[in-house]
Amino acid sequence: MQDTERKEALKRLKQERKEAIKVNAALANQQKKDLGRIKERLAQGPATTLEVAQDLGMPPKEALWYLAAMRKYGMVMEAAKSGDYFTYELVPQDSAAC
Amino acid sequence: MPNGDTQKFDSLVLGGGIAGLAAALDLADAGYRVAVVEQGATIGGKMIRLSKVFPTLDCASCITTSKMAAAAHHPNITLFTMCRLEEAQRVDGQVRARVAQMPRYVDPAKCIGCRQCEYECPVMVPDQEQGGFTARKAIYIPFSNAIPQLALIDREHCMMCGKCSQVCPTGAVDQLQVEQEFVIEADTMVLATGFELMTDFPARAYGNPGLGDNVISSLQMERLLAPHGPYMRALRPGDGKEPESIAFIQCAGSRDLQLGKPYCSRVCCMYAIKQAMLLSGALPLADLTIYYMDIRAFGKNYEQFYNNAKAMGVEFVKAKPIIAGNNQGGSVVLRYEDQEGGSGAKTREHDLVVLSLAMLPAFAPEEIVPVSSATDGFLKVPQPKLAPTLTDMEGVFTCGAAAGPKDIVDSIAEAGAAAMGAAKYLAARRGGQAA
Numbered sequence: 408m409q410d411t412e413r414k415e416a417l418k419r420l421k422q423e424r425k426e427a428i429k430v431n432a433a434l435a436n437q438q439k440k441d442l443g444r445i446k447e448r449l450a451q452g453p454a455t456t457l458e459v460a461q462d463l464g465m466p467p468k469e470a471l472w473y474l475a476a477m478r479k480y481g482m483v484m485e486a487a488k489s490g491d492y493f494t495y496e497l498v499p500q501d502s503a504a505c
Numbered sequence: 506m507p508n509g510d511t512q513k514f515d516s517l518v519l520g521g522g523i524a525g526l527a528a529a530l531d532l533a534d535a536g537y538r539v540a541v542v543e544q545g546a547t548i549g550g551k552m553i554r555l556s557k558v559f560p561t562l563d564c565a566s567c568i569t570t571s572k573m574a575a576a577a578h579h580p581n582i583t584l585f586t587m588c589r590l591e592e593a594q595r596v597d598g599q600v601r602a603r604v605a606q607m608p609r610y611v612d613p614a615k616c617i618g619c620r621q622c623e624y625e626c627p628v629m630v631p632d633q634e635q636g637g638f639t640a641r642k643a644i645y646i647p648f649s650n651a652i653p654q655l656a657l658i659d660r661e662h663c664m665m666c667g668k669c670s671q672v673c674p675t676g677a678v679d680q681l682q683v684e685q686e687f688v689i690e691a692d693t694m695v696l697a698t699g700f701e702l703m704t705d706f707p708a709r710a711y712g713n714p715g716l717g718d719n720v721i722s723s724l725q726m727e728r729l730l731a732p733h734g735p736y737m738r739a740l741r742p743g744d745g746k747e748p749e750s751i752a753f754i755q756c757a758g759s760r761d762l763q764l765g766k767p768y769c770s771r772v773c774c775m776y777a778i779k780q781a782m783l784l785s786g787a788l789p790l791a792d793l794t795i796y797y798m799d800i801r802a803f804g805k806n807y808e809q810f811y812n813n814a815k816a817m818g819v820e821f822v823k824a825k826p827i828i829a830g831n832n833q834g835g836s837v838v839l840r841y842e843d844q845e846g847g848s849g850a851k852t853r854e855h856d857l858v859v860l861s862l863a864m865l866p867a868f869a870p871e872e873i874v875p876v877s878s879a880t881d882g883f884l885k886v887p888q889p890k891l892a893p894t895l896t897d898m899e900g901v902f903t904c905g906a907a908a909g910p911k912d913i914v915d916s917i918a919e920a921g922a923a924a925m926g927a928a929k930y931l932a933a934r935r936g937g938q939a940a
Contacts, residue, residue: 408681416681421665431643431664435627456745467744467835468718474745475735476629476640485737491746493738 441465442482445473446497449483455492510687514540514583515940516927517602517691519590519868522550524905524916524923525697526572531924532695533581536940537931540689541576542585542604547651549573550699554634556730558913559779560810566650566731573652586653591686593694593874595899598934602689608682610658611644615677618654620646622669622678630662636725638735638742644669644678649733692934693900693927696876696884697920698868700906703758703766717831718743720858723753723776730783739787741857743835748791748856751784752839753777754826755797758863766863768881771910773861774801778811780859781819794820794855796841804914822846828858864910876901883909894923902926 408416421428444463448454454462460470474495477483486496518529521543529539541548552558553573555565576582587609593602611622626642634641634648643662646654656677658669663680670678702722719741721729728734729742741748755777759770774797781793800821802811815821826841829852836854843851866882876896877885884903886893894902904923905916931940 413681417665420680424665427661428664431628431662432666434662435629435664435666438629439627460744468742471736471740471742471745472631472639475635475638476632478737479639479735480624488747491749493740493745493747 441469441473442477445470445477446482449495449497453486453494453496455489455494457492459495512540512583512687512689514538514689514691515931516540516693516695517542517593517600517689518695518697520550520697520699520905520907521545521548521576521584521586522697522699522905523552523569523572523913524699524907524920525550525695526576527917527920528695528697528902528904528924528927529576529582530572530579531921532927533576533579535924535928537581537928539582540585540691541582542588542590542602542689544587544589545647546587546609546655546657547647547653548576548584548586549650549652551724552913553648553650554724554731555727556732556734557779557783559775560804560806562779562782570650573650577652584653585689587657590873592872595875599690599692600694600900602691602694604687604689606685606687608660608684609655610660610663610678610680610682611656612677612679612682613653613655615675616655617675617677618646618656619674620656621672621674622656625668625672627666627668628662628664630659632735634728635735636721636728636742638725638728693902693930694874695920695923695927696868696870696874696896696901696903696907697905697923698866698884698907700864700910701867703764703863703865717828717835717837719831719835719837719856720828720860723773723780723859723861726780726859727776730780730787739784741835746835746856747788749788750792750836750855751781751788751794751857751859752826752837752853752855753781753793753795753859753861754839755795755861756825757860759861760798761863764863766865766881768910769801770861770864771801772864772912775804775807775810775912777859777861778802778814778819782810782814782817785817785819792820793818794822794853796822796824796826796839798823798825804912864906866907868907874898874901876903879909881909883907892926894919894926900927900930 456471460467486494515537553569587607589605591603628643629640631637632641802808823844824841826839829838829840837858876898879885902923904919
């Protein structure tokens with residue numbers, strides 16, 4: 408397929424998937440905001456899932472889901488334990504993967 | 506692969522889990538050319554997703570990865586991942602299978618598995634490979650030892666922003682891929698389609714309010730125990746607390762006439778004991794309780810394994826609890842009648858509850874392959890004593906959990922029997938000549 412044909416086909420596909428793209432873009436936008444808020448909170452110092460959840464007004468389950476994802480993608484790491492909970496801290500920026 | 510292309514093999518193995526891979530390797534080692542057709546993006550089945558195996562506590566990933574790699578590199582085996590069997594019929598003495606190659610939206614010939622696309626993708630999606638406890642991206646490689654190491658796009662969640670294309674060093678992203686159909690012709694077929702855990706778990710079986718954040722399935726617990734699990738340690742998913750009290754509810758769905766699952770799932774007693782033993786190592790101070798109907802420890806060294814768990818302090822309570830609710834701290838309240846301890850109904854709280862859910866067949870052959878299912882939905886084997894791998898379609902065999910709940914040991918033994926059956930059938934068709 409020629410480049411111009413590919414571009415046209417991609418354009419048509421985007422048009423067909425317009426609604427799904429809108430929903431996913433909104434989801435990605437919200438996730439970006441949430442990640443930013445969690446990073447800001449952790450920039451102040453290590454925090455447990457409950458502390459992150461409480462400070463950001465987020466269900467603890469969701470805060471943990473984000474923290475686990477951030478850990479997977481190299482943004483946060485586990486730090487000291489506080490009671491029954493582990494704290495999480497930011498990975499220094501020069502070694503973070505994304 | 507071009508649409509409508511036909512490829513010829515000696516045997517087609519449907520399912521790339523441990524049973525399918527073991528059968529394929531046995532046949533390939535005997536000199537037969539084998540096609541392994543797997544619906545998922547990677548081979549390895551349920552076993553590659555487990556933490557350790559009972560009763561030896563060997564690392565499941567270590568055992569499975571070697572089988573996966575052996576199959577991937579075997580000159581007589583061709584792997585077809587993300588392929589769905591549309592129909593298989595015996596035509597002119599051959600199994601003729603129509604197979605749909607589902608699109609990855611990534612060119613497998615170009616992808617080098619570097620995951621740069623995954624890191625760049627802005628959309629996060631619950632990662633079912635990790636029990637949903639963490640995220641993956643809309644473009645992703647299923648897990649670090651997946652075979653093949655190829656990315657795929659989850660079209661449902663992709664917002665087509667093009668970031669993956671921009672960072673891909675080989676230009677592998679191809680949003681214009683479409684489903685392609687091709688044909689596999691083989692003399693024999695082995696159905697190794699495995700199982701799924703029950704998901705539509707009705708609240709009536711375990712009371713209201715039903716399942717909460719800290720009630721998980723046994724396969725989710727496997728991920729919590731795996732070294733590369735979502736939290737890399739056993740935490741409860743509701744809030745990240747290190748649980749001090751963990752309960753297992755056995756026969757959650759199995760042996761339940763109300764749920765239409767009268768059969769025993771055969772592996773739950775042993776994996777619950779295994780998980781409790783692993784937890785007692787990871788969380789030495791935690792209380793571990795297994796609520797059971799009766800313990801079925803029938804395999805080699807299984808009874809000893811059970812006794813070891815009791816000696817390690819795992820508590821066994823003969824009861825069928827209901828989930829009565831959650832307290833404010835997130836603990837799960839169970840209500841039960843201790844059939845051995847007496848003194849009526851009791852209430853107890855646990856930080857985390859694991860349901861040992863019923864195993865269900867993962868494949869319904871109706872309108873796809875002319876083999877029969879038994880009343881429990883698993884594949885029917887007309888001669889369960891003398892030929893437990895033989896189906897009612899000529900030259901078609903089965904192994905593993907496709908024909909009923911089975912542990913790994915039995916699945917692999919049965920895979921060997923299915924491969925032997927298929928090899929004998931092939932030799933007989935060729936006038937007694939082996940491969």
